[in-house]
Amino acid sequence: MRLPRISLRRLVSRVLACVLAVQGLTLGALFVIDLRRKRLRSPARFPKLRPSTVPIDGGELTVFTYGQDLYDDMLEGIRNARKRIVLVTFIWKGDRTGRAFKKALVEAADRGVEVCLVYDEFANLVVPRPFFSFPSHVNVLRHPLVWGGLGWLNPRNLGRNHNKLMVVDSEVAWVGGYNIGSLYATDWRDTHARVTGPVVADLEDAFVDYWNELPGRHPMLPEVATRSWHSSVRVHRNIPRRAHYPIRGMYLEAIDKATDHIWLTHAYFVPDDDIVRALLAATSRGVDVRLIVPAASNHITADWLSRGYYAQLLAGGVRLFLYQGAMVHAKTATIDGQWSTIGTANLDALSLAGNYEINLELTAAEVAAKLEEVFTIDLSNCTELTLAEWRARPMMVKFSETVLRPYRRFL
Numbered sequence: 001m002r003l004p005r006i007s008l009r010r011l012v013s014r015v016l017a018c019v020l021a022v023q024g025l026t027l028g029a030l031f032v033i034d035l036r037r038k039r040l041r042s043p044a045r046f047p048k049l050r051p052s053t054v055p056i057d058g059g060e061l062t063v064f065t066y067g068q069d070l071y072d073d074m075l076e077g078i079r080n081a082r083k084r085i086v087l088v089t090f091i092w093k094g095d096r097t098g099r100a101f102k103k104a105l106v107e108a109a110d111r112g113v114e115v116c117l118v119y120d121e122f123a124n125l126v127v128p129r130p131f132f133s134f135p136s137h138v139n140v141l142r143h144p145l146v147w148g149g150l151g152w153l154n155p156r157n158l159g160r161n162h163n164k165l166m167v168v169d170s171e172v173a174w175v176g177g178y179n180i181g182s183l184y185a186t187d188w189r190d191t192h193a194r195v196t197g198p199v200v201a202d203l204e205d206a207f208v209d210y211w212n213e214l215p216g217r218h219p220m221l222p223e224v225a226t227r228s229w230h231s232s233v234r235v236h237r238n239i240p241r242r243a244h245y246p247i248r249g250m251y252l253e254a255i256d257k258a259t260d261h262i263w264l265t266h267a268y269f270v271p272d273d274d275i276v277r278a279l280l281a282a283t284s285r286g287v288d289v290r291l292i293v294p295a296a297s298n299h300i301t302a303d304w305l306s307r308g309y310y311a312q313l314l315a316g317g318v319r320l321f322l323y324q325g326a327m328v329h330a331k332t333a334t335i336d337g338q339w340s341t342i343g344t345a346n347l348d349a350l351s352l353a354g355n356y357e358i359n360l361e362l363t364a365a366e367v368a369a370k371l372e373e374v375f376t377i378d379l380s381n382c383t384e385l386t387l388a389e390w391r392a393r394p395m396m397v398k399f400s401e402t403v404l405r406p407y408r409r410f411l
């Protein structure tokens, strides 16, 4: 029997069409599962830790792990402001919490405080536009979906503004994983820091540089003049416009240096090969590597992309803990009782090589001890996933993970 002749071009395009169709079906199935999961979700329950404060160079750092505590503190900071408030948030919901922030910020501007706000247009497409209309004495920048003209063709102009930072009166700053919204106040487990001391100037400088470099007719802010060279707290910021992505390097260096333990808590864990390699190299030299991720996050596709790494990580000795009963949205790590980071960057391609991000890097034993305490409490709310359990998952699940692999670089 003679097989029908088919050109190579046609064969390739048919194979490609099949692959795309299977990927589309897999994503569609995940979407349906996700809708159902969200409908059946029970109220969040997770152990809470009161905010607590530790010393850092020339100031203090307070760790927040419960949204309502953080928002109350930030709102008090806004109400006490006398000179200037700068605030950037990736997501700003138009709900009760979002409105409380808006009201407090407008009131601050009414009493003469200079208020400069940034939110990301893409992240807030679902928020009604009128929510973002402010009186003219409040300076508001919408980080645009795409930058003018053909600018969007340049990858440097594509980064989202994923920062979550507020600085009041150049004296106190809040930075970390929390966006602004009522769901995050009570139902998500996240980590944010309030800091005082010389580090505040670096955080404010990050905001000022972004503000002054973004095209538009908004009033320029004065350069931050006094910054310290000598601190155990460093600010690392990704600036896509400058093709500047130090947070990935910060993680790689710290993981590479670890001699005892690496404890990571990450909402969306879709790292690149170098980070995976560094973690596996750490386990191979006897380092205790533990990772907390959500058992089920708010983005099912992210979960499935993340699952694609589990077999390799578990086989390489990384211990995996699945956070139960709530979405864990933190972006933190602590190493060897010495080094820690708290910030906005997820361990995924968008955060490490795409977005505006900001992370604190701290080499203070007190901060590491505090984050270890938080990690230990979080562990009490996790189930550990073993390699044997993971290997026993259905074939269909393994197949779906493989099908989704090419999407790793888009998250």
Ligand SMILES: O=P(O)(O)OC[C@H](O)CO
Residues within 6 Å of the ligand: 090, 091, 162, 177, 179, 267, 298, 299, 346
């Ligand atoms: O991008 P993140 O880390 O701030 O997370 C935002 C949530 O995924 C919103 O759906």
